[in-house]
Amino acid sequence: MALLPSSVLAGCTGWQSAFDAQGASAISIKQLMVLMVVICSVVWALVIAVLIRALWRGREQVERSIGPDPVIERRTARVVVAAVTATVIVLAVFTVVSFFTTRALTLAGHDDLTIKVRGQQWWWGLEYLGPTPDERFETANEIHIPVGRNVRLQLEGIDVIHSLWVPGLAGKQDLIPGRRNELTLRAERPGAYRGQCSEFCGLQHAHMALLVIAEQQETFDQWMRSQRERATDPSDAEIAAGQQVFLSRPCAACHAIRGTSATGTNGPDLTHVGGRRYIAAGLLETTRGSLAAWISDPQTLKPGNNMPMVALSADELRSVSAYLASLK
Amino acid sequence: MKTRVVADFSGLPIHGFRSASVTWWGTLAFMLIEATGFALVIAVYLYLMNLAAIWPIDAPKPNLLPGTLVTVILLVSAIPNYLTSRWAEREDFRRIRIGMVLMSVLGTVPLAVRAFEFPALNVNWDSNAYGSVVWALLGLHTAHLITDLVDTLVLAALMFTRKGDNVRRFGDVQDNAMYWNFVVVTWLPIYGCIYWIPRL
Amino acid sequence: MSEVKPDTRDSELAPPALAAALAETWRTPVGLWGVLAAVDHKIIARRYIVTAFAFLALGGVLALLMRLQLAQPEARVLSPDRYNQIFTMHGTNMMFLFAVPVMEAMGVYLVPLMVGTRNIAFPRLNAFSYWIFLAGGALLWIAFVLDMAPDVGWFAYVPLSGPQYGAGKRADIWAQMITFTEIAALAVAVEIVVTVLKQRAPGMSLDRIPLFVWSMLVTSFVVIMAMPAIVFASTSLILDRLVGTHFFNPAEGGDVLLWQHLFWFFGHPEVYIIFLPAVGMVSAIIETFARRPVFGYLAMVMALIATSILAFGLWVHHMFVTGLPRLGQSFFTASSMSIAIPAGVQVFCWLATLWDGAPVFRTPLLFVIGFIVTFVIGGLTGVMVASVPFDTQVHDTYFVVAHFHYVLIGGAVFPLLGGIYYWFPKITGRMMSETLGKCSFWLIFVGFNLTFFPMHILGLAGMPRRIYTYQPDMPWYGLNMFVSISSLVLVAGFLVFFIDAIRSTRVGVSAAENPWDAPTLEWATASPPPSYNFAEIPVVNGLSPLWDQPGCLMVASGLRTDRRELIVSTVAAAKPQVREASPRDSIWPFWAAVATTVMLIGSIFTPWAVVWGSVPVAIALIGWFWPKATPEDES
């Protein structure tokens, strides 16, 4: 326990780490965590010090004592009572501090943006709720938020329980079928924050990541506007061929691409898939090559996921991945 | 190790009744387990009720008649049950036999009426969560009725064999009577839960 | 020994003749029949302990497989499906087939000896309990071999384990395995409660009960109050899956969180069911090796009772991120924190005992010292996760995995291993090796900390639990590799322990009655004790009978030797009431267990198995209780 502080705290941050707190909630939780870890380390050190001293002392004695000396017993009792009292005080402090931290997290002010998050095996469906219905749009696995604003996530479990956790920004919250939960995020600094499903949800629980990208308001607004657009029309022949493949093959049964006849809802909305950093819930960085790899054999890359392998010829594969990569 | 004899227990009885008998305590412990179980299922009932917008969910209220009839029979059976236990304590073998026969009958009758209680719930176990939980409550209690009835029947049969006239068996009769009281008493909150809470 | 006439009293026989007469009366038959019909608590407990340790080894092998898979990013040692089965098996196996049964088994072995009686109450139920436990374990492991093992985690959350998403029979096997182990545990709990309350040696009033016995008594009450929740939960899960009830189906008025409430209402007390007996072992060991009675007996008993009561008021701390009202959860923060008070009381009293004692550094004490060092870490991380905001960051991460291995291994397995070293002579008649003991202690202690401490950091660095792999760009690779390598040190330690235990049963130094100069009654009889435990029933007038009157045991006479007799005494003052008979061996518990097994396994496939299966169960039970013409049935 005493090892935990400085060295490790500093050395072990990553982009999915509670140490690297950049969100309002995560920052206040981190303060609480540091406080508790430090106090607990002290408590542990004291216990061990007493233990060592007790063992060391005892070496001098040889006699068994069945009728311990009442004077010594009374003195020992006083020390034990004092230690228990100290314990009660420490626990009371912990309780009060966590109570106030909880309050600080719950009363985070009004929300500037609401996003519906649907957790499903094993990807995240996102729906940005605008003030009017035609400002709504769908996307997946990558949440963009404006820096310094409260963003409310409405969490829905579609099939089984999932849990949304972006440690750099906030603590986690479950997505439970039949219940509605909410989580408010606020990023204090721009950046990409990785998160991962943290409630066991079946075969590919390990590959159910998401990315939160916090950006300045202008950049964010621009992103919003572009996301509301329908998919760009094919700009060259190969891409047009790819669109044809997509629409004529089973793909369209599961995926929607706004602006085309593809309106499936079993899989992620692909309208702007080419603009997302990762595909398949954090599995691969988005490139033409990775799209092709994914489409040609999703079951090897992410065994058990809900996208079947669709047999495509080499040409079809090439064109469809070019098409998807073009959907920025 | 050397031993020093400091007491002589040769005068102690070789069988104890009630709190001097380990079976009595064992029965008590099992009753505690089962009572916890009943309490939990009732808690689940209330929990689900709390979540539901309307209660009962999509079903008429259960009919009162069969359940009430069972309640009356169970309450009435408590009297001969008490007497049988008293006779057992007094080691009155003839009366114990009568009591056991009586209790076998009074165990069978509520079970027969119980058969009509399930349809009177007016809901199936697979209709919705309300149906599931009332069937669970009734089923759990019925399981207890059946086990105690089997126990009573076996003991009654034993009373008519050579092995019947034995103080140990009389202790068993008492424990069985205690268990029947438990089956009767636990029925009351369940009855209230199944039949009256939806009418509140 | 037919020459012993009916109604022969022990006082009429000279010591050798007495021993012979008792041995004849309390004998367990040899051969297959004896194996199946035995009711001697020592025989049953030995089987239980050996079986549970076999499950520990199996569960440990599963842990190694997981560590192998996690040592590197995107490793392909195990498929995701197999990994999910393995961590589920590991958790389920360790909790339900190792930790709970092994603690109960230690109680079954030791409690009757410690309270000075000749057999546990309801010895046939005890035999039944073992067979049922064995069947449950076999069910789970056979399913694993057939690639049908549950894959939903040791708490099998719905809907993942429900009818819609839990395909095949995997979740049913999990649920039914639970039923088996719960029946077994409940049976043992009832036996221990009645043994402690009613079969204590004359004079062993409530304030003279050894702390280990207190801990088993309190644990047994926790079992009695907690297990019905999981029995109901697993039954309703099977019903949802098999006959279409809707307990957990939100579309039809059921509720997903209902499962979690039911599971954790049991699951939290469960961890104290594992921990409290360990605490009792620590007290027993500290007392003997610090060479003085435990400081603060009354405070220790109160702490046990307080823990057991509080244990029922904090299950929601496993559900802090399910979206229950935040401020209501603060109540569970407070209650979870408050359980650290009785824990603290116990730790401080042990420290005080060591401080004012004269510690002898033998292997059992080493394990207890290791226990204090590690358990306090686990307890403190428990206090951390009891804080709602803290928990929202670490729930379902390796931080929690670290917490519970610290409390489970540090807090329960360390005392258990110490307890095995301590009571091994009483169980087998031979001592374990001090050299190998110290060697295994250091390997386990060092290996354990190196394996599990880094998991705290992994959790804070964002690593969720129950992931079969992680990507190379996550910064967890180094630590995971380190953890996996360290687990080899840990396993080496366990291996040394296993080797020492197996070896010592044959070549260990023969043990005297009381090799450690310990104070409690189990050391007042031969090692291992004869089938009847005590030739004459001890009489107690102090907390440390063997220290109060060194070398001499006060006893009572007047019991019959031609039938199995023991003393039933009053609950509080332990005044003798009755010379009660204790049942003889019987094959019926075995048949009852076979019939129950058939019924329960059948009911995984069809509800009718319950109806038809209950007939043989009833027949076996009638056979069990039907009086036989033995002296024990006299009145």
Ligand code: HEA
């Ligand atoms: C033997 C088993 C055992 C024991 C003893 C404990 C003890 C405690 N546990 Fe633990 N726990 C588990 C086994 C155990 N636990 C398991 C298996 C899980 C995970 C289940 C799963 O998800 O798979 C779990 C999970 C778990 C959680 C849920 C975490 C999560 O899923 O997010 C929480 C939250 O509150 C918790 C809290 C506690 C607390 C407060 C204690 C307290 O009892 C600890 C008290 C002890 C001390 C505090 C140390 C001694 C005291 C002193 C030296 C005094 C000084 C102390 C202070 C001043 C603070 N435990």
Ligand code: HEA
């Ligand atoms: C008492 C309980 C207990 C014990 C002793 C252990 C012991 C160990 N556990 Fe366990 N663990 C749990 C209870 C326990 N665990 C629980 C409840 C879970 C949660 C499951 C879930 O999420 O559902 C869990 C989960 C868990 C995980 C997380 C998995 C995940 O979330 O994906 C990991 C990962 O490293 C792990 C590792 C280990 C290791 C390395 C050991 C080591 O200590 C093992 C040491 C090795 C041995 C004990 C065997 C040694 C003996 C031999 C090798 C001899 C073999 C040969 C013969 C003689 C036949 N455990």
Ligand code: CUA
């Ligand atoms: Cu979704 Cu884990």
Ligand SMILES: [Cu+2]
């Ligand atoms: Cu808990």
